[in-house]
Amino acid sequence: MKPVDFELHRPETLAEALELLAEHGADGKVLAGGQSLIPLLNFRLARPDHVIDLGRIGALRAIRRNTDALVIGAMVTYHQAERSAAVAETAPLVSAALPHVAHQGIRARGTIGGSVAHGDPAAELPAVFSALDATMVAVSRRGTREIAARDFFLANLVTALEEDELLAEIRVAPVPARTGAAFNEVGRRHGDFALAGAGAQLTLTDDATVSSARIALTGVSAKPFRATEAENTLVGQRVDERLWRRAADVVRRDVDPAADLHATADYRRDVAGTIVERALAAAAARALGNRTGSMEATG
Numbered sequence: 001m002k003p004v005d006f007e008l009h010r011p012e013t014l015a016e017a018l019e020l021l022a023e024h025g026a027d028g029k030v031l032a033g034g035q036s037l038i039p040l041l042n043f044r045l046a047r048p049d050h051v052i053d054l055g056r057i058g059a060l061r062a063i064r065r066n067t068d069a070l071v072i073g074a075m076v077t078y079h080q081a082e083r084s085a086a087v088a089e090t091a092p093l094v095s096a097a098l099p100h101v102a103h104q105g106i107r108a109r110g111t112i113g114g115s116v117a118h119g120d121p122a123a124e125l126p127a128v129f130s131a132l133d134a135t136m137v138a139v140s141r142r143g144t145r146e147i148a149a150r151d152f153f154l155a156n157l158v159t160a161l162e163e164d165e166l167l168a169e170i171r172v173a174p175v176p177a178r179t180g181a182a183f184n185e186v187g188r189r190h191g192d193f194a195l196a197g198a199g200a201q202l203t204l205t206d207d208a209t210v211s212s213a214r215i216a217l218t219g220v221s222a223k224p225f226r227a228t229e230a231e232n233t234l235v236g237q238r239v240d241e242r243l244w245r246r247a248a249d250v251v252r253r254d255v256d257p258a259a260d261l262h263a264t265a266d267y268r269r270d271v272a273g274t275i276v277e278r279a280l281a282a283a284a285a286r287a288l289g290n291r292t293g294s295m296e297a298t299g
């Protein structure tokens with residue numbers, strides 16, 4: 001099918017884009033990488049009168065390090081983030097998750113901001129940013145709003161962004177030394193949305209005690225899922241395989257997956273526990289080897 005007719009706007013600056021959103025936000029859509037929006041338009045599941053393409057706004061494409069945060073512009077592509085040393089060093093869980101997003105072709109166009117604004121609970125980055133307590137920076141002609149990840153993802157494909165707001169950037173606090181991260185998932189085919197995905201990031205003390213734990217899960221609930229109860233079972237404990245198993249059991253208890261054509265809810269629940277256990281073991285091994293807080297993380 002083809003989309004319904006719409007007027008395409010291609011602003012050159014953020015100010016122009018905000019002006020257009022203030023005017024057309026109620027009956028318009030922002031276009032980023034188009035990897036979700038274009039299929040929605042083609043299937044006529046979205047029928048905007050106006051489409052505002054952010055592709056020409058260079059200011060949204062930067063990755064930079066502030067004193068207290070890694071700042072990822074909304075129009076940074078997955079591909080760009082995957083190759084960023086700043087992301088690998090400062091946000092190893094983001095780095096570990098990126099190779100699991102879709103296919104290389106989609107990662108070349110799809111954007112970090114598009115993934116976050118879309119708010120899909122099956123997507124890797126919304127769950128990862130939830131676990132990392134990231135801050136979403138929304139801008140409109142009315143001003144700037146900083147929204148904590150826990151307040152940003154409201155329901156399946158529903159976020160706290162208002163009609164006249166753009167997601168401009170995502171801020172993530174840098175990791176300390178002795179931090180390691182890993183991400184893994186189970187899917188029918190490489191590049192498909194996974195049946196379930198799990199990421200873990202651990203920070204250890206010098207005597208291998210967990211001082212901070214973050215666990216992200218995809219595909220197991222109606223919103224991007226952070227396993228806070230499982231994280232709590234880890235903090236203050238010495239690194240030990242039995243610990244990962246205990247956290248995995250808590251995850252199996254706490255997730256609330258739905259059944260669909262691809263898998264039953266029970267299967268997803270069981271898989272979620274197993275991949276959390278594996279992610280924790282891999283994250284701990286990396287944390288033990290990382291004395292500087294500056295590491296190259298892989299999936």
Ligand SMILES: Cc1cc2nc3c(=O)[nH]c(=O)nc-3n(C[C@H](O)[C@H](O)[C@H](O)COP(=O)(O)OP(=O)(O)OC[C@H]3O[C@@H](n4cnc5c(N)ncnc54)[C@H](O)[C@@H]3O)c2cc1C
Pocket residue numbers: 029030031032033034035036037038054074075100101102103106109110111112113114115117118122123124125161165166167168191192193194
């Ligand atoms: C075959 C296939 C497989 C895929 N597999 C995966 C996968 O495994 N994991 C995964 O995470 N994703 C997957 N995706 C989705 C892909 O990652 C999308 O790119 C992503 O969800 C949206 O990013 P985008 O830049 O393409 O956004 P777009 O498609 O352009 O926009 C998505 C939505 O976000 C809004 N939006 C975008 N940017 C902003 C902004 N800055 N401010 C406000 N609103 C904004 C748009 O209006 C739209 O509603 C897959 C897609 C396909 C086609």
